[in-house]
Amino acid sequence: MNEIVYRPIGVIRTPYTGAGGMPIQPRGAVGVRGHVEVLPEYVEGLRDLEGFSHIYLLYHLHASRGVALRVVPFLDDVSRGVFATRAPRRPNALGQSVVRLREVRGCVLHVENVDMLDGTPLLDIKPYAPVFDHWAVEATGWLGERGFGAEAMRSDERFVRR
Numbered sequence: 001m002n003e004i005v006y007r008p009i010g011v012i013r014t015p016y017t018g019a020g021g022m023p024i025q026p027r028g029a030v031g032v033r034g035h036v037e038v039l040p041e042y043v044e045g046l047r048d049l050e051g052f053s054h055i056y057l058l059y060h061l062h063a064s065r066g067v068a069l070r071v072v073p074f075l076d077d078v079s080r081g082v083f084a085t086r087a088p089r090r091p092n093a094l095g096q097s098v099v100r101l102r103e104v105r106g107c108v109l110h111v112e113n114v115d116m117l118d119g120t121p122l123l124d125i126k127p128y129a130p131v132f133d134h135w136a137v138e139a140t141g142w143l144g145e146r147g148f149g150a151e152a153m154r155s156d157e158r159f160v161r162r
Contacts, residue, residue, distance in 0.1 A: 008121035010038035010107075012059060014114040019063065024074045025086070026097050026113040034099075034114035036122055038107045046125075050104040054128035055111070060121040061095045064088040076142065084141055095120070098128050 014034035016022040023029040036057065038046060049055065066089055072078065073085040082090055095116060103110040109125075 006060070006123050008039075008060065008123060009042045009125075010036055010122040012036050012057060012114070012116055012118075012120040012122050014116055014118045014120070016114075016117050019117065022117070023115045026099060026115045029113045029115040031112055032114050033102070033110070033112045034118075036109040036111060036125075038109065038122070038125075040107055043107045046104055046107070046109070049101065049109070049125070049127065052101055052127040052129075054098050055101050055109075056124075056126040056128055057097050057099055057111075057116075057122060058124040058126070059095045059097075059116060060123055061088040061090070061093040062119070062121055063117055064090070064093045067091050078142075080142060094123070 012034060013036070015032065023032070067082075068087075068089040069082050070079045071082050071085055071087040071089055073080055073087050088095065097113075097115055099111040099113045101109060101111055
């Protein structure tokens with residue numbers, strides 16, 4: 001298979017300088033503000049984005065430590081396949097979060113509900129559109145009732161480069 005190379009289009013700024021105590025999902029970061037600094041050459045791509053209340057941020061998990069095909073996720077104490085989790089030790093270290101878009105000012109997006117480390121390299125932005133993105137689901141795998149604790153769960157250093 002051919003190599004795939006991505007280059008950041010910007011950087012995400014948040015109050016989180018370390019993984020310890022950081023929310024593990026945007027639901028645990030409600031109201032936490034940050035901003036996204038998009039490189040000037042991509043500013044034209046931000047046109048019309050201010051019409052959306054929520055956006056997807058796709059980013060590189062730059063502080064993730066290595067790859068593991070089995071991990072013990074934050075919401076469990078059992079080893080799981082990494083693709084059945086949102087743990088960061090992934091073969092391609094990609095992260096995604098749905099955040100609230102507060103304002104677009106030039107090359108800067110003011111957002112809230114941020115759950116990523118400060119300095120996270122931004123790879124892409126997509127609008128969140130419930131007509132496309134919201135599904136009624138029948139099963140949530142091992143998460144079951146464990147997922148309901150995500151708001152209060154905080155990260156530790158288990159997946160972070162030292």
